Structures are given as C-alpha cells and as structure tokens.
Amino acid sequence: QVQLVESGGGVVQPGRSLRLSCAASGFTFSNYGMHWVRQAPGKGLEWVAVIWFDGNNKFYGDSVKGRFTISRDNSKNTLYLQMNSLRAEDTAVYYCARAPCSSTSCSTRFDFWGQGTVVTVSS
Amino acid sequence: DIQMTQSPSSLSASVGDRVTITCQSTQDISIYLNWYQQKPGKAPKLLIYDATNLETGVPARFSGGGYGTQFTFTIGSLQPEDIATYFCQHYHSPPLTFGGGTKVEIK
Numbered sequence: 001q002v003q004l005v006e007s008g009g010g011v012v013q014p015g016r017s018l019r020l021s022c023a024a025s026g027f028t029f030s031n032y033g034m035h036w037v038r039q040a041p042g043k044g045l046e047w048v049a050v051i052w053f054d055g056n057n058k059f060y061g062d063s064v065k066g067r068f069t070i071s072r073d074n075s076k077n078t079l080y081l082q083m084n085s086l087r088a089e090d091t092a093v094y095y096c097a098r099a100p101c102s103s104t105s106c107s108t109r110f111d112f113w114g115q116g117t118v119v120t121v122s123s
Numbered sequence: 124d125i126q127m128t129q130s131p132s133s134l135s136a137s138v139g140d141r142v143t144i145t146c147q148s149t150q151d152i153s154i155y156l157n158w159y160q161q162k163p164g165k166a167p168k169l170l171i172y173d174a175t176n177l178e179t180g181v182p183a184r185f186s187g188g189g190y191g192t193q194f195t196f197t198i199g200s201l202q203p204e205d206i207a208t209y210f211c212q213h214y215h216s217p218p219l220t221f222g223g224g225t226k227v228e229i230k
Contacts, residue, residue, distance in 0.1 A: 035219075037167075045159075045167065045210055047219040059217035062124065095166055107214050109157045111178070113166035 002026040002112050004096050009117030012086055022079040022096030022114055030054070030074040033099040033106020036081050038092035039116075046092070049081065050099070052106045059107070063089075086121045093118050125150050129211055129222030135230045142198040144225045146211035151191045155215040158187055158196045161224075162207045170209075171196065203229060 008020040022034070036048040049060045049070040058070050069082040079096050094117050097110035126149045136142050146156065158171040169178045171187035174194060184199040198205055206229060211222040 044224045045161075045212070045221040047212075047221065050217065050219075061218045105214075107217055107219055109169055109172040109214065110159070110167070110212075111169050111172075113168070115166055 002098070004098065004112060004114035006094060006096055006114045006117035009094065009119045011120045011122060013123050014087060014121055016086055017082070017084045018086060018119060020081040020083065020094055020096075020117060020119070022081075024077045024079065024098070027098070029072075029077040031101070033101050033108070034070075034072060034079045035097045035099055035107075035110060036070060036079075037095045037097055037110065037113075038090075038119075039095070040089070040092045043092075048094070050107050051079070053101050057106070083119070086119075088121050091119060091121050124218055125152060125213055125215055125220060127211055127213055127220050127222040129225055131225060132223060133226040133228070135228045136201050137230045138201055138203060140201045142201050142205075142227060144196040144209055144211075146189075146194040146196070146222050148192045148194075148213055148215075150215070152213045152215040154190060155213055156187075156189070156194050157212045157214065158185075159210045159212065160205075160207045161210065167210065198227075201227070201229070 003025045005023045035050045051070045067085045071080045096114045098112045128147045154174040156174045159167040161167040188195045208224045208226045
C-alpha cells in the first residue's frame with residue numbers, strides 16, 4: 001500500500017536549519033510530483049514547494065522562497081526539504097504529498113499525504 | 124498570486140441535511156480546483172479533483188461543481204462521520220493556494 005513517512009522535525013532556534021525527509025513506498029516514486037504542505041497550529045493549509053517527478057522543475061511558495069530547498073533522490077524513494085534561516089512563523093506540521101503528473105505539470109491534486117512531522121521554531 | 128475565498132468558515136447542520144460550501148478564486152482557474160477533508164489530528168484526504176470528479180473510494184454523497192471562478196462542494200446527506208474541516212485548493216499555476224477552510228459540525 002502507498003506510504004509516505006515524514007521525519008526530521010523537532011525544536012530549533014530561530015535562524016538555524018533543519019532538513020525534513022519523506023520516505024515513500026508502495027508506488028513508483030519516480031513517476032510522481034512531490035509536494036510539501038504545512039499547517040501552523042490551529043490554522044489552514046499552506047503550500048510550500050513542489051518538485052517534478054524527475055527533479056527538473058521546482059517551485060516555491062512566496063513565504064519560503066530563497067530559504068527552503070526541495071529535492072528528491074529517486075534511487076532512495078525519498079523527498080527532502082532543506083529549511084534554512086528558520087523563523088517563528090515556520091512553526092507547523094509539515095506534510096509531504098504525492099501528485100500525479102499530467103503531460104505539462106506535476107502540480108495537480110494531492111492524492112496521498114503522509115501523517116506529518118512537527119517543526120517548532122523557538123528560542 | 125491566485126487567492127481562494129471559501130465560505131462559510133463554519134456551519135452547523137443536522138444529520139441528513141444537504142450542506143453546500145462555496146469557493147471563489149481571484150482569477151479564472153478553469154476546472155483546476157480540488158476539495159479535501161481533514162479530521163482533527165489527521166492529514167487531509169482528497170475528495171474531489173478537477174472541480175467535479177469524485178476520488179476513488181469516496182462516498183457518492185460528496186460532489187463538486189463550478190468552473191472559472193465560482194465553485195461549490197456539496198454533501199448530499201450529512202453523516203456523523205463527515206464532521207471535519209473542508210478545504211478547496213487551486214492548481215492553475217504556482218503558487219498553489221488553499222481556501223481558509225470550512226468547519227462542519229453536527230447540530
């Protein structure tokens with residue numbers, strides 16, 4: 001069965017870095033776009049970033065552009081999110097989500113989600 | 124950036140009631156609109172994609188409609204297990220954005 005398991009969350013001081021991972025199984029990872037979506041405590045959903053199935057295209061939300069980097073290793077079926085210069089407002093549950101790719105885009109629908117990993121940015 | 128305005132932000136209805144949520148985009152997004160259900164402490168779950176298509180395994184009491192800038196999500200007969208928050212999401216072009224959510228409760 002499809003599984004997405006996030007890891008790497010924790011408590012970190014403002015200005016520091018953290019790397020999240022998302023281990024995928026149960027499907028052909030290299031055929032899908034992969035996204036990170038976050039949810040601050042008691043708030044709605046915020047899209048963070050996407051990486052195309054082959055890693056050749058990446059897009060970011062405005063609030064993380066220049067600070068976060070999305071990447072993937074298709075040989076390891078793993079998605080990553082490198083988060084630098086963390087701020088208090090980055091505190092959230094971070095979900096990885098799978099997206100089928102059309103002929104032109106891997107930003108379609110999030111048809112499967114992991115259970116999330118919690119990131120807390122606090123001094 | 125395309126913004127999504129979802130309404131109402133919360134609603135209370137009785138079991139068996141028909142419930143409708145609306146989502147409006149600031150630009151024409153064609154059919155590039157999805158709906159998700161999120162229960163407390165859980166990850167979101169895809170219910171409707173491409174504005175009107177029911178995801179595999181989702182009960183037929185859920186439906187979606189609309190095109191362009193105006194979209195609707197309907198629960199045909201509200202069930203106790205439908206208590207959750209529902210979100211719309213566009214995918215016309217990055218950045219992708221979600222509506223603010225609608226919390227559905229039982230009266």
